[in-house]
Amino acid sequence: MREEPTWRLPVGILALLTCLVIYALCVAWASEWISLLPVWLQTIAYLVLGVLWLLPLRNFLIWMETGRWGEPPA
Structure with missing residues (x-):
């Protein structure tokens, strides 16, 4: 678990x-x-x-958390 948020969280929300x-x-x-x-x-x-707008949302939220587009790491 990460201690502090990355730049992807505020940028992703905006x-x-x-x-x-x-x-x-x-x-x-x-x-x-x-x-x-x-x-x-x-x-x-x-x-x-x-x-329709929900389709890319899962991948986008994964990117915000991990920096990868798509499946979360195992």
């Missing part, structure tokens, strides 16, 4: 927040076209977009 804000702005921008879809397609679109 990068994560920045990316989430940009992603949310992109989804808000796309909502103009999504709103033209039938309600059931809107629901699917927002569910997919709401989960």
Whole structure:
């Protein structure tokens, strides 16, 4: 266990927040076209977009802790 945090933790948190804000702005921008879809397609679109940002999150959190992208060390 590490005694003190590395530079990756604060940089990673700022990068994560920045990316989430940009992603949310992109989804808000796309909502103009999504709103033209039938309600059931809107629901699917927002569910997919709401989960899509989680895909790289695991690897990103591993990088913040270990400095490696991907699987944690065994």
